[in-house]
Amino acid sequence: MANSPSGDSMLDRLVRILDSFDAQTPSLSVSSLARRAQIPKASMYRLLDDLEGHGLLAKDKNGQVSLGLRLWELANRSAATVGLRKVALPFMEDINQLLGQNTQLSMLHEDEVLIIERLSRPGAVVNQASVAGRMPVHRTSMGMALLAFSRPEVIHGFLERHRDLMNATHPHFRAEMAEIRRNGFASMDGYIDVESTGAAAPILDDSGYQLAVLSVVVPRDSGLLQPAAMALRTASRGISRALGYYRER
Amino acid sequence: MANSPSGDSMLDRLVRILDSFDAQTPSLSVSSLARRAQIPKASMYRLLDDLEGHGLLAKDKNGQVSLGLRLWELANRSAATVGLRKVALPFMEDINQLLGQNTQLSMLHEDEVLIIERLSRPGAVVNQASVAGRMPVHRTSMGMALLAFSRPEVIHGFLERHRDLMNATHPHFRAEMAEIRRNGFASMDGYIDVESTGAAAPILDDSGYQLAVLSVVVPRDSGLLQPAAMALRTASRGISRALGYYRER
Structure with missing residues (x-):
């Protein structure tokens, strides 16, 4: 790859540029963008012309x-998320209507929870997740459900990289993982919002490992957790089956 | 921008690579990808390592x-489509439930109709659109509604580039545009599927120009066209208002 004088590649720069935008800052001045992406302003102007042209x-x-819009089009025509999302959406609408709460579809991505889709509901409890946003594994029911149903080497790798954090926040990690696998869902109280509880059930492949996770946030102490978990587990099985995975569990 | 010996830039190559995938071919062998993207195989291997690394x-x-997944994440965190889609989705669910037909949200993009979102319905009539897919302007109610409510210079530019096609397929183009503007929606019979009719109503900004279009496909001669058009017009106004546009029309 051709490098700029400063030694970072065109691709490094492009990724830093794209990474400079997020839900809170969907647009930036050229100067702010150059600063965020750590690219000299003169180079930024040249690059911008090229990126705009494409x-x-x-x-x-x-x-x-x-x-x-072209970037959005290219990324959404055939991403791994597209098929999953299409299959999951009707089930998510069912959950959304039956429980009257925000419903999310998420994947484990670079040791974090990546939100793939979210259906909101007026009057639902507070929830900070937004589509294509990330949440920490150790603080969410989504993350813990994804981890519990991951391949052993994935769990092992995650623990290697985050041992101190997990020891501090989940001292009984092994027992917790076993319980989530036994229950078929994970729940987590009040980490993000003390008024709410998250529930999350994995969508599994033929080998019983997670492809994604379906989750809701319900008001704490509302008695909704068990029914919500059962709805999620039922919908997750439906999604798994609709994706072509048929294993009895 | 640094160029390869063959004279095309890294960015040209990247866009051709991303453009090699679509809904029908979500994955490719390295050879097929190199062929589709017109990149020598040896260069393709090097590029692939870099792109995979990012x-x-x-x-x-x-x-x-x-x-x-990282590409999907970067493109979906802050695209122009994100805010629109979030606001439109509840209205689209209403349409989907009230009419029992597939509901689409689309934008005019590079002289074509780009599908931003689609809610499907079991038993709905055939419809070839898929999310991030494109449809021709002159053959769809979506395209004609988008065009009719575009700024004069946009309509002019489109006609300049596609005059022969439009003369052949829409001989009374001006009268048709005027009628769509008067009715507040466009409809088109049986171009894509002879059994169906498309109806489309624009989502307008403060100046009365289109931001996007909401559409459904209904069975032809079912008497559903007028009610569908009214539902779309109502929902489109709701979306426009929710986006912060308040002009009385």
Whole structure:
């Protein structure tokens, strides 16, 4: 790969540029973008012309830069998430209507929980997740359910990288994992919002390992946790079956 | 931008690589990918390592290459579509339930209709659209509604680029545009599927120009077209208002 004088590649720069935008900052001035992406302003202007030409970035009439529609199109036409999302969406609508709470579909990604889809509900309890946002594994029912149903080497690798954190926050980690596997779902109280409890059930492949996780947040002490968990487990099996996985459990 | 010996830039290559995947071919062997993207195989292997390292592409254990989850994440965190989609989704569910038909949200993009979101319905009539897929403007109610409510310079530019096609397929183009604007929606019979009719109503900004379009496909001659159009127009106004546009029309 051709490198710039400073030694980082075009691709490094592109990823840093794309990574400069998020849900809170969907558009940036060229100067802010250059600063965030750590690219000299003169190079940034040249790069921007190229990226705009390819439709990966767009510049509005006030000079604010945002992600281009072409980038969205390329990334959404065939991502791993597309098939899963399409199959999961009707089941998520069922959960959303039956429980009257926000429903999420998430995957384990780079040791974090990546939100793939979210259906919101007016009046539902507070929930900080947003689509394509990330949440920490150790603080969410989604993360713990994903981990419990991961391949042993994935769990092992995660623990290697986050041993101190997990020892501090989940002192009985092995027992907890075993319980989640036994129950078929994970729940977690009040880490993110003291008024709420998260429940999460894994969507499993033929080998019984997680592909993704379905979750809701319900008001704490509402008695909704067990029914919510059962709804999630039922929907997760439906999704798994609709994806072509048929194993009896 | 640093160029390869053949003179095309890293960015040209990257876009051709991403463009090699679509809904029908979500994964490719390295050889097929190199061929599709018109990149020499040796260069392709080097590029692939880099792209995989950044999470933009992923390679499975059988050597099949697909788009990486990181690419999806970067493109979906802050795209122009994200806010629109979030606001539109509850209205789309209403339409989906009230009419019992597939409901779509689309935008005008590079002279084509880009599908942003789609809610499907079991038993709904045939519809070829898929999320992040494209449809031709001149053959869809979505396209004609988007065009009719575009700024004059956008309509002019489109006509300049597609005059022969539009003359052949829409000989009374001006009258048709005027009628769509008067009715507040576009409909089109049986182009894609002779059994169906599409109806589409634009989502407008403060100036009365389209931001996007909401559409359904209903069975032809079912008497559903007028009610569907009214549902779409109602929902489109709700979306426009929820986005912060308040103009009376």
